[in-house]
Amino acid sequence: MSLPTPKSPPRFTRRGHHASRAANVHGFAVVNILLVALICVIFGMLMVFAGQPITPEAELVQQWYEALCNPGSDQAPLWELTWRGDMSQAQLKEAIEHYRERGGLPQPCKPVVDVNVIYFQWIPPELHSSYERIKFVAVNVYGEGRPTERNLIGSEQTGVHVLFDGSGKAFILPRFLAQSPLGIQETGDVIPLYNNDGLLMGNAQVTGEVIRLQRFDEVRLGVPLRLEATSNWGRYEAHVFVNGLEVIPEFYGDVLPPEEQERFLPPAQDAVSRVTEMRGVLWVQAKEPVTSLHVGFEIFQTPWDMRPLPALVRVVINDEA
Amino acid sequence: MRPFVPRSVVFAWLLHVIISLVFGFTVQANPETTEAQWFSTPDWAGNLAHWDVNWEIRISDQGYGPDFSPQTSAKFPLAALTARLIHQVLHVPMQVALFLINKAGLLLGLWALWRMVAGMSDIRTADRAVRFMAFPLLGTAFIYWMSYPDVLFLAWWALAFTCLWEGNYLRAGLIATLAVWTRPQGAVLVGVMGLSVLVEAARNKGLFVTLRSGVFWRHVLAACIIPVLGLVGWIIRVSDVAGIPFSPYVAQGDVGRGEFIWPWERIVERVQWMANQSEPLNGGYWTELWQLALIMLGLVILIVVWRRGKLRWELVLFSVLSIGLPLATGVMAIGRFATMTWLPLAFMYIIPARWRWLDGVLWLVGVGLAVAVLTNINLTPSDWYYVP
Numbered sequence: 001m002s003l004p005t006p007k008s009p010p011r012f013t014r015r016g017h018h019a020s021r022a023a024n025v026h027g028f029a030v031v032n033i034l035l036v037a038l039i040c041v042i043f044g045m046l047m048v049f050a051g052q053p054i055t056p057e058a059e060l061v062q063q064w065y066e067a068l069c070n071p072g073s074d075q076a077p078l079w080e081l082t083w084r085g086d087m088s089q090a091q092l093k094e095a096i097e098h099y100r101e102r103g104g105l106p107q108p109c110k111p112v113v114d115v116n117v118i119y120f121q122w123i124p125p126e127l128h129s130s131y132e133r134i135k136f137v138a139v140n141v142y143g144e145g146r147p148t149e150r151n152l153i154g155s156e157q158t159g160v161h162v163l164f165d166g167s168g169k170a171f172i173l174p175r176f177l178a179q180s181p182l183g184i185q186e187t188g189d190v191i192p193l194y195n196n197d198g199l200l201m202g203n204a205q206v207t208g209e210v211i212r213l214q215r216f217d218e219v220r221l222g223v224p225l226r227l228e229a230t231s232n233w234g235r236y237e238a239h240v241f242v243n244g245l246e247v248i249p250e251f252y253g254d255v256l257p258p259e260e261q262e263r264f265l266p267p268a269q270d271a272v273s274r275v276t277e278m279r280g281v282l283w284v285q286a287k288e289p290v291t292s293l294h295v296g297f298e299i300f301q302t303p304w305d306m307r308p309l310p311a312l313v314r315v316v317i318n319d320e321a
Numbered sequence: 322m323r324p325f326v327p328r329s330v331v332f333a334w335l336l337h338v339i340i341s342l343v344f345g346f347t348v349q350a351n352p353e354t355t356e357a358q359w360f361s362t363p364d365w366a367g368n369l370a371h372w373d374v375n376w377e378i379r380i381s382d383q384g385y386g387p388d389f390s391p392q393t394s395a396k397f398p399l400a401a402l403t404a405r406l407i408h409q410v411l412h413v414p415m416q417v418a419l420f421l422i423n424k425a426g427l428l429l430g431l432w433a434l435w436r437m438v439a440g441m442s443d444i445r446t447a448d449r450a451v452r453f454m455a456f457p458l459l460g461t462a463f464i465y466w467m468s469y470p471d472v473l474f475l476a477w478w479a480l481a482f483t484c485l486w487e488g489n490y491l492r493a494g495l496i497a498t499l500a501v502w503t504r505p506q507g508a509v510l511v512g513v514m515g516l517s518v519l520v521e522a523a524r525n526k527g528l529f530v531t532l533r534s535g536v537f538w539r540h541v542l543a544a545c546i547i548p549v550l551g552l553v554g555w556i557i558r559v560s561d562v563a564g565i566p567f568s569p570y571v572a573q574g575d576v577g578r579g580e581f582i583w584p585w586e587r588i589v590e591r592v593q594w595m596a597n598q599s600e601p602l603n604g605g606y607w608t609e610l611w612q613l614a615l616i617m618l619g620l621v622i623l624i625v626v627w628r629r630g631k632l633r634w635e636l637v638l639f640s641v642l643s644i645g646l647p648l649a650t651g652v653m654a655i656g657r658f659a660t661m662t663w664l665p666l667a668f669m670y671i672i673p674a675r676w677r678w679l680d681g682v683l684w685l686v687g688v689g690l691a692v693a694v695l696t697n698i699n700l701t702p703s704d705w706y707y708v709p
Contacts, residue, residue: 010441010633028489035495039547042402046502046555049402051562053383054409115388118379120362120414150390197363199352231352301363 057162057170058113061137064160064172065111068096069141083163083171085179091244092177098245099176105158106143114138114155119306121161122198127181133164136196136306156307173309178241178294180312187316193299196308201299202229204311209318210293211281213260219288220250222281223295223315225265233272234302239310240267240284241294250283270303293317329448330431333455337465338424344466344695345369354700366416369423369467371699372709377470378415381405387564391575394559394568399502400470419468427465430475431455437483441633449680450666457665458683459612459656460690463709467695474504474661482635485514490543497544501552504661505570506643511548513639515541520634577708578650588613591652605707608694612656616644619659619667626670636663653708 060081067077084092100107117138123131138155142148161173163181173181185191187206195201204227211222227236240249250256253264265280272278282295296310345365348354352363361367361375370378373396380393380401400422407418431451439447454475456462464471477500484493497514501507518540522531531537560568582590591613595606623640626632640662647658659665672679697705 010631028492032489032491032495035492036547039495039498039551042399042499042502043551043554045402045406046398047558049398049405050385050558054381054405058383115383115386116379116390118383120382122362197367199363 055133055135055162055164055168055170057118057135057137057164058115060170061139061160061162061172062111062113065113065139065141068100068174069105069107069109069111071100081170081172082177083161083173083179083181084177085181087177087179087244095177095245099174102246102248104176104246105141106146108144110142110144110148111158112140112142112148114140114150114152114159116150117152117155117159117306119196121196121306121309122194124182124194124198124309126183127163130165131163131181132166134309135162135164136160137162159307161307161309175239175307175310176246178244178246178292178296178312180296180310182309182311184294185311185313187313189313191297191311191313193297193311194308195299195301196306197301199231199301201231201233201301202227204228204297204313206295206313206315207279209316210290212318213256213283215257219286220256220283221286221290221293222260222283223293224281225279225295227265227278227297229272229274229276229278231301232274233299234305235270235300236268236272237298237300238265238267238282239296239298240282241292241296242284242286243291244294247284247286250285253283256283290317326432327435327444327448327451329451330428330435333431333451334424334428337427337455337462341369341420341424341466348700361416362414364414364416366414366420366468368699370416370419371467374416374419374468374470377401377404377419377468381408381415381418385559385562387562389563392563392565392568392572394563394565395572395576397501397503397505397507397569398555398559399499400473416468419470422470423465423468423472426470426472426476430472430479433476433479433483437479440483440486449669452680452684453666453669454660456684456687457660457691458668458687459615459660459665460608460687460694461612461656461660462688462691463695463698464657464660466691467699467709469657471504471657471661474500474506477503477507478510478639478661481510481514482639485517485544486633490518490540491547494544494547497548498551501548502555505573506646506658506661507548508552509639509642509646511545511552513635513642515545516638517635518544573650577653578647581649584645584648587648587652588617604693604697604705608690608705608707609652609655611690612659613652616648616655616659616664619664620644622667622670623663626667631670632663640664657709 064077064081067073067075078096079089082092119136121134121136123134136159138159140151140155141158163171163173189205191204193201193204204225206223207226208224211224213220213222238249240247249267251266253261256264263280265278265282267282293315294312295315296312298308298310342365345368348368349363349365361370361378376393376396377400380396381404385394403422404415404418407413407421408415431454434454435447435451438450477496481493481496481500484496493514497507497511500510519531522534522537526534556567556569560566565571595602595610620641623632623637627634627637643662644655644659644664648655668683694707694709698707698709
């Protein structure tokens with residue numbers, strides 16, 4: 001039985017099973033053997049590659065967060081993995097306990113690393129010699145009995161940076177520590193602000209000493225700031241640390257006396273246009289005595305940008321504060 | 322004498338490299354340009370690594386797993402594995418690794434296509450074919466500029482068919498194995514190759530004699546067994562890792578593929594939907610409509626050319642299935658899928674010899690549309706709404 005054919009289809013001018021193939025049979029065999037070997041090697045690598053990340057940040061962050069969520073569990077990951085700068089273990093322990101107490105996390109909680117949001121970060125020049133790779137890992141943190149839907153915005157808020165040094169050792173940098181691998185700047189310094197990709201977005205400056213404001217038994221501290229956007233910002237956020245512990249700043253100016261409301265600066269704002277200079281005072285309610293005050297800045301190029309490493313400033317505290 | 326790497330291939334390749342670098346570095350120099358969706362990094366290589374390329378970066382970095390959403394096992398692994406190896410060996414960012422893969426794949430793909438066409442006809446036709454593939458009228462040349470790994474698939478199917486028709490069945494099968502690890506359409510390639518061996522043998526000896534012939538079965542096995550095993554092995558492994566049976570194909574639902582309907586029903590559905598919109602439609606829909614129209618016209622041309630004995634039926638069948646199967650599940654990205662078939666070459670058959678200047682017009686139209694797509698999907702949170 002013959003199959004129906006159209007008019008003769010185009011033929012190859014080099015039909016292998018004729019003379020040309022016979023002349024090159026040895027060369028053909030060698031190439032084929034090499035190709036078989038290559039395919040076998042690729043197949044083996046694919047089998048391994050399929051389930052293996054380059055670096056184990058997802059697993060490490062999961063362990064770290066499980067320890068953070070559950071104080072009764074083995075706390076070793078917190079002490080071994082946390083990037084803590086010049087903090088002692090006692091200070092780190094205090095910062096973690098404060099974070100738990102102030103409701104930074106539901107207790108008990110269940111963390112789930114969002115593997116969809118693990119991104120390489122730009123490595124600033126001053127960290128090139130110390131770190132080979134920096135990644136941001138988003139984490140969803142659920143309260144017990146609460147819905148467990150994936151929450152992209154929430155997972156970025158509770159996400160952490162993971163820094164790998166040249167030997168592959170990992171360090172986890174949470175947001176609630178008054179520490180930054182970029183170091184701590186001083187009041188009056190003009191601090192360049194970069195996004196997570198290393199784009200220069202503008203600069204920030206703490207322009208003066210802390211302002212102390214007491215109404216009845218409430219004490220508020222104000223930090224005079226200047227923020228300059230040299231590019232469009234999707235968002236900025238300022239974080240305040242009192243005595244090394246993160247404190248939520250005031251988001252609304254109406255808690256302030258009328259004369260202070262005019263220069264109130266919100267700690268976060270979306271869509272800041274380029275060539276904008278903002279001057280104002282960032283306010284935070286604090287318990288005295290206050291021995292140290294730090295402000296951290298994070299600039300996002302777009303609303304969906306990942307979090308950059310924080311630019312941290314030590315604020316001078318005058319005697320009254 | 323045929324040049325080993327013809328000038329037409331080198332010219333087209335260099336042009337694409339230059340366009341890529343100009344775009345990448347221009348955007349790098351203007352970082353205030355708003356980030357697009359599925360953004361990567363703002364350096365030159367990152368500017369070429371948005372959208373699907375971003376998925377490849379994620380797979381290269383994280384491997385596969387059950388919790389990825391969209392499920393990354395919809396992407397086949399060869400480019401991601403290669404990007405990881407380049408990243409680890411050369412210590413370059415993933416974005417640069419994928420740029421290297423794209424450009425190497427493009428050079429290999431255009432060279433393999435030229436070699437294939439030159440083998441079937443002549444050098445002038447091969448040069449022309451390279452230009453029609455390099456500047457497709459579909460407006461999809463952006464996949465040569467951004468670091469899409471799809472171009473590898475062009476290289477694999479062109480080389481595999483060439484080896485098959487040269488009678489080197491084992492090598493055809495080995496190259497097809499790389500194809501099944503590159504794109505879902507690799508399975509189509511293997512099926513068409515097996516059918517090609519059957520039809521070729523049956524033409525000479527008749528179907529029943531062929532089916533009893535040991536030589537025939539040796540050829541079929543040489544061409545098909547390794548890619549089939551390679552594909553099955555990959556499906557088993559990644560399905561296990563992802564926790565989803567048949568995940569490379571099931572997960573296609575996560576990349577805009579819907580329920581299966583006949584491709585022509587899908588086209589009618591899209592046209593009716595567009596006709597019923599009261600608001601003006603954005604550019605992405607018109608781009609897709611343009612591509613659908615070209616696909617229908619192109620397939621008709623290919624069938625006519627085959628019936629006139631000027632084209633091998635395997636290339637027509639491969640193109641029909643490679644486009645028809647994804648079109649049956651959705652319109653999204655159909656232009657990109659069609660580009661990695663014989664379809665972009667269909668239009669060179671309809672231009673008479675005395676009107677060859679029209680070739681240049683078609684290439685310019687294709688490039689112009691590709692530039693529009695490139696800028697709209699990469700530079701702004703686009704209201705163009707074309708999903709590449």
